Amino acid sequence: GAGVSQSPRYKVTKRGQDVALRCDPISGHVSLYWYRQALGQGPEFLTYFNYEAQQDKSGLPNDRFSAERPEGSISTLTIQRTEQRDSAMYRCASSWGAGGPVDTGELFFGEGSRLTVL
Amino acid sequence: DQQVKQNSPSLSVQEGRISILNCDYTNSMFDYFLWYKKYPAEGPTFLISISSIKDKNEDGRFTVFLNKSAKHLSLHIVPSQPGDSAVYFCAASFQRSYNTDKLIFGTGTRLQVFP
Numbered sequence: 001g002a003g004v005s006q007s008p009r010y011k012v013t014k015r016g017q018d019v020a021l022r023c024d025p026i027s028g029h030v031s032l033y034w035y036r037q038a039l040g041q042g043p044e045f046l047t048y049f050n051y052e053a054q055q056d057k058s059g060l061p062n063d064r065f066s067a068e069r070p071e072g073s074i075s076t077l078t079i080q081r082t083e084q085r086d087s088a089m090y091r092c093a094s095s096w097g098a099g100g101p102v103d104t105g106e107l108f109f110g111e112g113s114r115l116t117v118l
Numbered sequence: 119d120q121q122v123k124q125n126s127p128s129l130s131v132q133e134g135r136i137s138i139l140n141c142d143y144t145n146s147m148f149d150y151f152l153w154y155k156k157y158p159a160e161g162p163t164f165l166i167s168i169s170s171i172k173d174k175n176e177d178g179r180f181t182v183f184l185n186k187s188a189k190h191l192s193l194h195i196v197p198s199q200p201g202d203s204a205v206y207f208c209a210a211s212f213q214r215s216y217n218t219d220k221l222i223f224g225t226g227t228r229l230q231v232f233p
Binding site: 031033035040041042044045048055093097098105106107108111112 | 122150152159162164209211213214218219220222223225226
């Protein structure tokens with residue numbers, strides 16, 4: 001597609017349930033990033049991939065959060081046993097990759113998945 | 119520990135005047151800086167960037183200034199237009215230091231341009 005696509009756009013779940021958020025990056029983009037954004041705050045880094053390899057997961061808050069990108073394209077962010085504090089906008093972004101053919105350092109963001117945990 | 123700080127949560131400017139948005143950072147290893155603009159219900163979109171080897175980058179009405187010694191950058195918009203009303207995020211990366219595009223964002227400044 002033309003841009004980064006995320007689904008679902010809105011997810012309401014009950015505390016304790018697992019949720020999976022999907023990101024389809026711009027075709028050809030090497031790097032894929034997950035961010036979380038609370039109201040009134042900037043995007044907070046969670047994790048990122050180069051191709052299928054998870055390069056940095058230092059921003060994942062705890063072991064209930066995991067992400068994968070098995071074929072180097074679509075990625076899934078999974079939150080197990082959700083808690084109310086997990087409620088936020090989850091944003092995916094992709095880029096050509098540092099040092100790649102188009103090295104602008106620019107990340108392209110999707111519209112986000114808004115998660116509400118009741 | 120907030121490595122990128124935008125101390126002004128909001129700014130109001132009259133149309134036609136200059137808007138100046140400020141950003142401070144703490145990590146001297148940052149080597150690339152970007153500004154993103156965000157409209158309601160949309161994802162952030164890239165606006166302008168600057169490498170740490172430069173002190174100014176200009177693109178139309180937008181100019182970013184970098185003062186490495188002060189660990190400070192600013193975005194100037196001149197002349198400001200009502201369509202510029204949005205939240206502006208400053209971001210920094212270690213692109214050339216660690217070969218990653220991972221961005222660290224500030225908390226944002228809401229710009230309102232009134233007629």
